Amino acid sequence: MNSVLYWAFLAGSLFAFLSWRRRSTPPITPNKCPEGSPLGQLQDSLAFSFLKHEFIPRSTIDAAINETTVRDILVEEGLVDADCVQAEDLAKKIVQHARKMFAILVVLNKARDIRTFLKLGIQDHDLPFSLRVENEQLPPILRTNQGREIMAPEDWNYGTLRDLEKKQWDMLAPVFRKNGHYEFPKTQLLPFAGQTIVAIRQGAHGEVFRGRIHxxxxxxxxxxxxxxxxxxxxxxxxxxxxxPQLFEQEREFLKALGSAGPHPHLINLLCTYTHKGYNYLMFPCADENLRDFWKRTPLPDFNDRLLLWCLKQIVGIASGLSRIHELPRPSDLGLAKFHSFGSRSTDPAATVAFATTYSPPLHHNDRVNREFDVWSLGCLYLEFITWIVCGEEAIGQFSELRGKDDSNTEINSDFFYSKDLKTVRPSVRKWVAELKEDPRCTHVLCDLLDLVIENMIRIHARTRSSAQRVHFRLNEMYEKARKDKKYLLEKKQKSPKQQEPPLLSRSGVYVNWWVYYKERDKNNWAIAHVCICMNLHRCPVL
Structure with missing residues (x-):
């Protein structure tokens, strides 16, 4: 009886030990190969690349896993003889079909097992592996990305398999293609510098990051x-x-926008991807947004080159919006509705997010349409002209004056319309009148101010001009200014009138930029869902 109990206890202990070993063996730390050995040099090269990039770029793998290095490691591991044809053939096969697989095994110090995987028909296109453990009494099973199940090498324990499952991602950073869409698992490493990318803007429906892609x-x-x-x-x-439906609508619209051809004032979509439950849109990165540019140049020089450049940007932005509005209506494409600029949806205003300051007057049952964008563009132009005439600090003064028209609230808003949604705020009209009196506000800028007030910033949406009409009028002004220096540089002649007390002062109130931006959250023109940007090429102030 005691003998039976003894053998039962021994068998149970052995089973527990084997199960524990399979489940709990810590990850393998590769033994340090002799300094200068082919395997040791390759391990060092891959380790250095990972420390530098937090993934291993394709060029590193291609350069490091070459036929000579692979052959030398195969010989070092005793898999082939140095002078046999088999060494050359096996090295060539690895380089052609299993570079990443071999690199993974090198990192795990399991290079000798490459032949086992090749005999099973495993190549780079079978990666990544997933690890399936049905129960602790059976060995884990590796599954290729196509669902084929294979047995791991016999001497591999559970810790080694877990290392394989984790370390394979170091070699599998994706390659993004223009207009592509990618569905990534949570464990996917992305080819961005540092993996952590810095947020530069955040709104109600998303946030924008600046990243660097290898x-x-x-x-x-x-x-x-x-x-x-x-x-x-x-x-x-x-x-x-x-x-997913909204994301697909958004993606299809942006692809349609890009397929219309390149536009110097539109930043087109590069690609999209899904990662860790979120959808992402990738665009070229503008150097800075319009607000940053204004702040970097507090008061621009006043000359014909600067004025013509500014007018060209103003015309170009209108051209970009016109291009957006020329696309089929939402009823045709089912276009997405979450846009701070470039509205195309006919959904109720209550369901659409707008930038606070530039938003048009919205009643609850108003339908969002293209005329809403024209109002927002008019607000941007008023600030643009303010910068040209009076400098960046005056934009803050303009905001404060609009806020004083809303003094009944605890936090003053700086909308361009009255609280009752019935009129343009008096401070806006007064500001425009004072801009016209400034010596730097030339004939063409006065005409631009008139266009904004009379055709863009109008309370009733139906009375606003279309983006196409605004673009046409602006282009007429630009061409006239380009040919007529007096129109560009001289004041508009008008009959004398009594002057109102000046509102503008180039040395006026200093506004804290961070608070100012956070309250307004409006100048994200360079990178937004639909990106409208200024072209800083040949800017006279740079």
Missing amino acids: FDHHDFWEPSTIKGKEYAPVAIKKLFWTD
């Missing part, structure tokens, strides 16, 4: 020829709403 991992632009420039800047918008 040149090996996209086909958007040619690789940089400048030494040390391994990454290209991109803007990445993370969408807070996760409705």
Whole structure:
């Protein structure tokens, strides 16, 4: 009886030990290969690349896993003889079909098992593996990305398999293609510098990040020829709403916008992807937004080059909005409705997010349409002209004056319309009148102010001009200013009248930029769902 109990206890202990070993063995730490050995050098090269990038770029893998290095490691591991044809053939097969698989095994110090995986028909296109553990009494099973199940090498324990499942992602950073969409698992490493990208704007339905993507991992632009420039800047918008239908509508609209051809004032979509439950849009990254540009140039020089450049940007922005509005209506494409600029939806106003300051007067049952964008563009133009005439600080003064028209609220708003939604705020009209009196407000700028007040910032949406009409009028002004220096640089002649007390002062109230921006959240023109930007090429103030 005691003998039976003894053997039962021994068998149970052995089973428990084997099960524990399979489940609890810590991850394998590769033994340090002799310094200067082919395997040790390759391990060091891959480790250094990962420390630098937090993933291993394609060019590193391609350069490190070459036929000579692979053959030397196969010989070092005793898999082939140095002078046999088999060594050359096996090395060539690995380089052609299983570079990443071999690199993963090198990192795990399991390079000798490459032949086992090749005999099973495993190549790079079978990656990534997933690990399936049905119960603790059976060995884990590796499953390829196509669902084929294979047995791991016999001497691999559970810790090694878990290492394989984790470390494979170091070699599998994706390559983004223009107009592509990608569904990534949570464990996917992305080819961005530092993996952590910095948020630069946040709104109600998403936030924008500035990231840097490795040149090996996209086909958007040619690789940089400048030494040390391994990454290209991109803007990445993370969408807070996760409705797949809305995301697909958004993506289709942006693709349609890009298919209309390049436009110097529109930043087109590069690609989209889904990662960790969120949808992302990737765009080229503008160097700065309009607000940053104004702040960097507090009061621009006053000359014909500067004025013509500004007018060209103003015309170009209108052209970009006109292009957006020329696309089929939402009823045709089912276009998305969450836009701070570039509205196309006919949904009720209550369901659409707008930037606070530039938003038009909205009643609860109003239908969102293209005329709403024309109002917002008019508000932007008033601030643009304010910067040209009086400088960046005056934009803050303009905001404060509008806020004084709303003094009954605890926090003054700086809308351009009255609280009852019936009129343009008196401070707006008064500001425009004072701008016209400034010596720097030339004939063409006065005409631009008239266009904004008479055709764009109008309370009733139906009385506003279309984006196409605004663009046409602005282009007429630009062409006239380009040919007529007096129209560009001289004051508009008018009959004398009694002057009102001046509102503008170039040395006026200082407004804290951070608070000012956070309260208004409006100048994200460079990177938004539909991106409208200024072209800073040949800007006279830079």
